[in-house]
Amino acid sequence: MSKWVYLGGLCWVISGVLVLFQFIGHTMREDYDWKMMSISDVVDYEYLSWIEKIDIAQVQTAIQSIVDFPLYLLLLILGGIFFLLSIFHKGR
Numbered sequence: 138m139s140k141w142v143y144l145g146g147l148c149w150v151i152s153g154v155l156v157l158f159q160f161i162g163h164t165m166r167e168d169y170d171w172k173m174m175s176i177s178d179v180v181d182y183e184y185l186s187w188i189e190k191i192d193i194a195q196v197q198t199a200i201q202s203i204v205d206f207p208l209y210l211l212l213l214i215l216g217g218i219f220f221l222l223s224i225f226h227k228g229r
Contacts, residue, residue: 145219
C-alpha cells in the first residue's frame with residue numbers, strides 16, 4: 138500500500154471520528170445543537186486573514202467557501218482524492 142492510501146484512510150478515519158463525536162453528543166443531550174465544524178472554527182482568524190488580501194474576487198470567494206465547508210465532508214473528499222492519486226500513481 139502506498140502513502141496515498143494511508144493518507145486517504147487517515148482522512149476518512151478522522152472524518153468518521155468527527156461525526157461519531159457529534160453523534161455521541163447528540164445522544165447524550167436532547168438540546169444538543171449539531172455543529173458543522175469548519176476550518177475557520179479550528180484555525181484562528183489571524184492565520185486565515187491572507188484570504189482577504191487576494192485581489193481576484195472569484196478566487197477569494199472559492200477559497201472562503203472551502204474554508205467554511207463542513208470539515209468532515211472536506212476530509213471525506215480529500216480522502217477520496219488521495220485514493221484516486223494512489224490509483225494513478227501505482228504504475229510509477
